[in-house]
Amino acid sequence: MEAAATRGAAIFLREAPLGATSFAMTAATINPREAAHFGALAADWWNPKGSSAMLHRLNPVRLAYIRDQIDAHWHVDARERHPLQGRRALDVGCGAGLLAEPLARLGAAVTGVDAAPENIAAAREHAAGQGLAITYFAGELTSLPPQTFDLVTAMEVIEHVADPAAFVAGLAARLAGDGLMILSTPNRTAASKLLLVEAAERIGAVPRGTHDWDAFLKPEELTALLEGAGLKVVDRTGLSPSPARGFKLGGSEALNYLIAARHA
Template sequence: MYSNKFSRLMFGQFNLKPTSVCTAVWTAAGRRGFSWTAVCKQRTLWMRRGACLQMERRDELRHTGARSVSQSTVDPAELRRFQLLANKWWDEQGDFAALHAMNDLRVPFVRDNLLNVHRAHHLGKPLAGLRIMDVGCGGGLLTEPLGRLGANVLGIDPVEDSINIAQLHSSHDPDLTDSVSYRACTLEELSGVEEGEQGRGMFDAIVASEVVEHLADLETFAFCCNSVLKPGGSLFITTINKTNLSYALAIVVAEQLLRIVPRGTHDWEKFITPEELERLLESNGFSVQSVQGMMYNPMSGAWSWTNSTAINYALHAVKQSDEASDSIFHPEDHATATHN
């Protein structure tokens, strides 16, 4: 069963007292043979393997002079996985139930931070006049509520079936006709890395919620986000931290024990700490404004804000002025940049 050490770690970090609900989670996991020691050992082995692969890759780059970025954010394995789930986006009790519930936090997080930046208030439509891109929009779970707040929202996703589902669902709401649109494409295609200059400097904000942990190249992602945003534009990210606790809860408990999400949904090697993400964004012309911890209760199905970022977190960053960005990076520099 879960050890007392794990319980102290879990509740101590969040300043919470064990409730009957959470105790039920630990008990259920314990009955299936969960071992915190085994989790730590497995995670340590993964870290060592990742470090060895990273060192081998760096040695290869030094000797060959090869480019370190793929110029594509899309991981083919992730593409295939979400292709199989495309028809489940709007099942609020299904595989994406946690994402539906997350709207209670992420929609106000985006709205309130944008209002702080733009200082404009439109009765009933607080985000009117703003253009937002929802990267990795899936079936439009976040795209639609942002559109209802008055923003002009473009949802993009490389899975065409997901885009078809999103378009079909939004078509049933006449209020979204003029505010929400979708396109089956990648961020780099829209930003101009692959196709001209079509998306450069067009958006007031980008939202990438539960996306970066599925991408193939975060350097390309950050570079393209800067490209499509206006100076002073906002970037909103929600993702999973790379800690022992996140491995235990997001993969062992959520996928393998409680099966809240399909097995194989997450790859711990792709998780990123807030510190690493902040360094990446700052090297690509952003200034991080805030980082806030999030926690999901699988028994109640509800999300809440927390002082700890040990598991999930939300980040808000702002694109610096063109002059400041030019002094930080250039497209040709991006080709040889390495994210450590």
């Protein structure tokens, strides 16, 4: 679910505060407790000053990375306003649509899926108000019609699923032959435990219970899961706090990172 709660004092909202994206998207991976936790935040998802405030600040940085990877993968001119025109995009753990809507504006036919029905209801209402035709599903990834997608994203989701390997395999099964997959997730380091879990929850930047540090994946662990699902990592970058801009790409991966992959 785009998790909605800020993360760290660097604080990475799981798209649902940092993606509080939805969590387990297959029958084997959905974690009911996680789905309920983020579903309770649905009504506040689109409030830029609410519980998802940090996510609203983080989203432009993630979008910049996604755009760079789109341009590189499909050799698109950076000046093109609709680089996803004619392509299908799937946002898994979409929350209330913070990422799905920008992808639609980039020209994609977007499908969003989230484990929390409350998030999907909020996403549908907001998209309708924006005049955006986005297809939303509540439930497991397997509940979607049988089809593949050119772009598959899951931002701040894998750390919330019950079975990361099964989750990645499910994402890979939905990726078209020439498709691009982009994930983001916090790293399991001493710094992330201090800033994204302990400090964030203590100061109220993230709702208590949002993160389980033991479930965070190190880059090499996520890479192994992707390779095990028949994918090849093509790029990886850190996502870190910036005094000037709030967040920035590149540099340290100690708190959070993004990773792009394609079929091997």
